Amino acid sequence: MAFLSSGLRWLWLAVLVILLDQFSKQLAVSELMLHEAVPLLPSLNLMLAYNSGAAFSFLSSASGWQRWFFVILALAASLALMVWLRRLNKGQRLQACGLALILGGALGNVWDRLLYGYVIDFIDVYYGAWHFPVFNIADSAITVGAVLLIIDTFMRAGPEDDKRD
Numbered sequence: 001m002a003f004l005s006s007g008l009r010w011l012w013l014a015v016l017v018i019l020l021d022q023f024s025k026q027l028a029v030s031e032l033m034l035h036e037a038v039p040l041l042p043s044l045n046l047m048l049a050y051n052s053g054a055a056f057s058f059l060s061s062a063s064g065w066q067r068w069f070f071v072i073l074a075l076a077a078s079l080a081l082m083v084w085l086r087r088l089n090k091g092q093r094l095q096a097c098g099l100a101l102i103l104g105g106a107l108g109n110v111w112d113r114l115l116y117g118y119v120i121d122f123i124d125v126y127y128g129a130w131h132f133p134v135f136n137i138a139d140s141a142i143t144v145g146a147v148l149l150i151i152d153t154f155m156r157a158g159p160e161d162d163k164r165d
Contacts, residue, residue: 006088006090007086007089007092007095010096018111021109022108032048035049043126043127044123045124050118074106074110075110085103094151094155095152098145101141101148102142102145104138104141105141105142105145106142109139119138120136
C-alpha cells in the first residue's frame with residue numbers, strides 16, 4: 001500500500017491539529033470577551049482577538065481582498081505540502097511530522113477565513129508591558145512544524161566528505 005509507505009500516513013496529525021484548533025477557538029469565542037485579557041499564568045493570558053490579516057496582522061487593514069488572497073495562498077501551500085508528504089518514505093518521520101503540523105495549522109486557519117473572514121486568536125504571551133501578537137493552536141502547530149523541518153534539515157546535513165586532492 002503506497003499510502004502506508006508514504007508520508008500521507010501522518011495525515012491523522014493534521015486532522016488532530018484542525019480538530020484541536022477549531023475546538024479551542026469555539027471555546028474561546030463562547031467564554032471570552034473580545035480584547036479582554038484573562039490571566040492564566042504569569043506572562044500568559046487568554047484574550048479573544050480577530051485577525052483579518054496574516055501573521056502579526058499583516059494586511060489586516062486592507063479592504064477585504066486579503067481574505068481570498070490568504071485562502072488561495074494557504075490552499076496552494078496545503079496542496080504542495082500534501083504532494084511533499086506523498087513523496088516521503090516511511091523513514092522520514094521528523095519531516096513528515098513537521099509537514100503534517102504545518103498542514104493542519106494552515107487548514108485550521110483557512111477554515112476560519114472561509115467561515116468568518118478572519119482568524120480567531122486567543123493566546124496572549126507577554127513580558128512586562130510587551131505583548132507578542134495574539135495567536136492560536138493552528139499558529140503554534142505551524143511554528144512547531146517549521147522548527148521540526150529545520151531540525152530535520154540539520155540532522156540530515158552531516159559533515160561533508162572532503163575528497164579534494
